[in-house]
Amino acid sequence: MESTTLSEAVPADGREDAPAESARRRRTRARLLDAAFEVFADQGVRAASVETIAEAAGFTRGAFYSNFSSKEELFFALMEREKTMRLEQLNSGVAQFLTPLVGEHGADLGDQEVIQTITRILELQSDDRRWWLVQAEFQLMALRDHSIAADYLRYHDEFFSDLTEIVVEALSSARRRFTIDPEEAVRVIAELCANGEARAVLADDQRTFTERLSASVPAILLALTERI
Amino acid sequence: MESTTLSEAVPADGREDAPAESARRRRTRARLLDAAFEVFADQGVRAASVETIAEAAGFTRGAFYSNFSSKEELFFALMEREKTMRLEQLNSGVAQFLTPLVGEHGADLGDQEVIQTITRILELQSDDRRWWLVQAEFQLMALRDHSIAADYLRYHDEFFSDLTEIVVEALSSARRRFTIDPEEAVRVIAELCANGEARAVLADDQRTFTERLSASVPAILLALTERI
Numbered sequence: 466m467e468s469t470t471l472s473e474a475v476p477a478d479g480r481e482d483a484p485a486e487s488a489r490r491r492r493t494r495a496r497l498l499d500a501a502f503e504v505f506a507d508q509g510v511r512a513a514s515v516e517t518i519a520e521a522a523g524f525t526r527g528a529f530y531s532n533f534s535s536k537e538e539l540f541f542a543l544m545e546r547e548k549t550m551r552l553e554q555l556n557s558g559v560a561q562f563l564t565p566l567v568g569e570h571g572a573d574l575g576d577q578e579v580i581q582t583i584t585r586i587l588e589l590q591s592d593d594r595r596w597w598l599v600q601a602e603f604q605l606m607a608l609r610d611h612s613i614a615a616d617y618l619r620y621h622d623e624f625f626s627d628l629t630e631i632v633v634e635a636l637s638s639a640r641r642r643f644t645i646d647p648e649e650a651v652r653v654i655a656e657l658c659a660n661g662e663a664r665a666v667l668a669d670d671q672r673t674f675t676e677r678l679s680a681s682v683p684a685i686l687l688a689l690t691e692r693i
Numbered sequence: 694m695e696s697t698t699l700s701e702a703v704p705a706d707g708r709e710d711a712p713a714e715s716a717r718r719r720r721t722r723a724r725l726l727d728a729a730f731e732v733f734a735d736q737g738v739r740a741a742s743v744e745t746i747a748e749a750a751g752f753t754r755g756a757f758y759s760n761f762s763s764k765e766e767l768f769f770a771l772m773e774r775e776k777t778m779r780l781e782q783l784n785s786g787v788a789q790f791l792t793p794l795v796g797e798h799g800a801d802l803g804d805q806e807v808i809q810t811i812t813r814i815l816e817l818q819s820d821d822r823r824w825w826l827v828q829a830e831f832q833l834m835a836l837r838d839h840s841i842a843a844d845y846l847r848y849h850d851e852f853f854s855d856l857t858e859i860v861v862e863a864l865s866s867a868r869r870r871f872t873i874d875p876e877e878a879v880r881v882i883a884e885l886c887a888n889g890e891a892r893a894v895l896a897d898d899q900r901t902f903t904e905r906l907s908a909s910v911p912a913i914l915l916a917l918t919e920r921i
Contacts, residue, residue, distance in 0.1 A: 509837065511739075598836055605830055608894050609737065618895040645912045649885075653913065656884040657877075666836050667846040684873045685881065689916050 494532050496522045498546060501539050506595035510540070510602040537613050540603050541620060547596060548624045552631065558586035559635045571638040573692065579639065580683040584675065587682060592674040597662040625652055641690040650689045657681060722760050724750045726771050729764075734823035738768070738830040765841050768831050769848060775824060776852045780859065786814035787863045799866040801920065807867065808911040812903065815910060820902040825890040853880055869918040878917045885909060 500522035504513045515536055519529040533539040562585040566574060574582070607617035629651045636642060643650045661677055664670070670677065728750035732741045743764055747757040761767040790813040794802060802810070835845035857876045864870060871878045889905055892898070898905065 598833075601829075601836075602833055604891065605826075605833060608826055608829075608891065611897075614895045614897075618892065621895075644916050646909070649909055649913070652888060653881055653885055656888055657881055660880060660884055663832065663836065664846070667842045667849075669839075669842075681874070681877055685877070685917075688872050689913075 490532075493524070493528065494542070497524065497529060497532055497539065498543050501536075502543060502595075502599065505540075505599045505602070510536075510599055511606060537606075537616075541616060544600070544603075544620045544624075547600075548620070548627070550591065551624075552627055554590050555586065555628070555631055558589040559631065561589070562586055563635055563638065567638045571640055574639045574641075576687060579641075579687060582639075583683040583686060584679040587675045587678060590674065594662050594666055597659055598666065601659075601663075625655070628655070636690060637693070640693045642693050643689055644691050645689060653689070654682060654685055657685060718760075721752070721756065722770070725752065725757060725760055725767065726774060729767050730771060730823075730827065733768075733827045733830070738764075738827055739834060765834075765844075769844060772828070772831075772848045772852075775828075776848070776855070778819065779852075780855055782818050783814065783856070783859055786817040787859065789817070790814055791863055791866065795866045795868075799868055802867045802869075804915060807869075807915060810867075811911040811914060812907040815903045815906060818902065822890050822894055825887055826894065829887075829891075853883070856883070864918060865921070868921045870921050871917055872919050873917060881917070882910060882913055885913060 497518065501513070501518045504518050504521050508517070513536065515529050516526055518536070518539070519526050522529075529539075533542065562582050566572070566578060566582065604617065604621075607613045625648055629648045632651050633643070633647050658674075658678060661681070662674075665672070665677060725746065729741070729746045732746050732749050736745070741764065743757050744754055746764070746767070747754050750757075757767075761770065790810050794800070794806060794810065832845065832849075835841045853876055857879045860879050861871070861875050886902075886906060889909070890902075893900070893905060
């Protein structure tokens with residue numbers, strides 16, 4: 466049934482906003498992405514098969530392939546969706562907690578204000594360790610598979626480029642700037658978070674993302690920035 | 694033949710310096726570790742079987758098991774050997790390039806001297822991207838397998854604790870100290886290096902470890918430290 470609708474001649478190009486994409490097709494893709502994430506988290510990205518993902522979403526294998534050419538292409542669509550969500554969460558956190566403090570034209574903030582603001586923004590960020598694990602597994606697949614390495618790197622680099630832009634602008638409104646290359650600084654802080662996730666899983670640390678990181682992230686951000 | 698010797702009643706406890714361990718046993722273990730590393734790098738840690746590792750080393754499956762109780766135990770022995778080697782390389786780099794500059798009692802160094810010294814020390818470090826890849830794969834196995842998670846974390850934490858001690862002492866002799874928690878600073882710098890390895894593999898970047906990192910590692914080390 467779904468597969469009839471899915472056979473509409475819409476290129477499976479991963480763009481959610483392709484004009485010819487129907488609402489129904491968007492829902493189908495979203496269900497496949499949701500199901501795939503659960504299967505990846507449960508079985509591991511390498512072990513997960515297209516059949517299992519299609520079945521978990523309640524579709525046929527054919528329906529899968531009329532939306533994504535491969536498990537890898539689906540993973541890139543997942544990365545794109547996650548990237549959009551994370552950047553929106555960060556933008557929203559900045560608008561909610563930083564902008565009211567510094568106003569339209571920016572203002573100096575004391576270290577304590579910086580620390581509190583970062584903690585509040587961190588609290589808004591999604592806290593699903595499974596995403597971190599699944600992405601790390603996909604990265605390792607990309608490291609061993611030249612056919613997806615370039616695409617993986619491009620998605621990853623786009624994320625950090627967009628993330629850096631938001632962070633640099635937020636810092637600037639608080640009259641601060643990085644003392645090392647901004648994108649490298651942002652990558653280092655993101656790696657600190659990812660590393661914290663790994664350690665939390667290994668040590669079975671049940672504290673939330675914010676509880677674990679509210680000491681270290683503000684400290685390193687202050688250490689890597691200076692007042693303008 | 695080898696397996697007769699290997700059946701000596703020596704506990705396979707991973708300690709290279711166990712008194713009862715014969716020179717022959719040490720050579721056997723070293724050959725198994727070398728072969729395992731090649732197999733891990735080639736096939737991936739998860740896919741590599743004990744049979745393949747034993748065969749690559751020229752031993753029987755029985756010989757493997759009289760030395761290591763499992764593939765995982767062998768991996769911990771590999772981590773131990775790698776840790777010892779890396780800490781020795783770092784100590785040797787400090788003795789060769791930093792100590793002559795600061796003498797017995799320490800001395801201030803200019804930023805340029807710090808940068809040059811770090812670059813020289815980095816050049817001494819082993820530059821095998823396969824080790825980084827193999828360790829990342831093992832970490833992911835540990836993240837999904839509670840039976841090895843605690844041991845993995847312990848090995849990992851010991852490494853960073855020892856590494857931090859060396860770095861803090863070296864900094865101190867150059868009259869500098871970290872402005873954030875020292876072990877966290879060292880982890881962040883190590884992650885920057887690991888991340889750089891991942892990007893180099895993905896982008897097929899043929900430059901050496903030092904060529905890629907001689908700009909970023911000294912910059913972040915300076916940014917995260919202050920003069921005493």
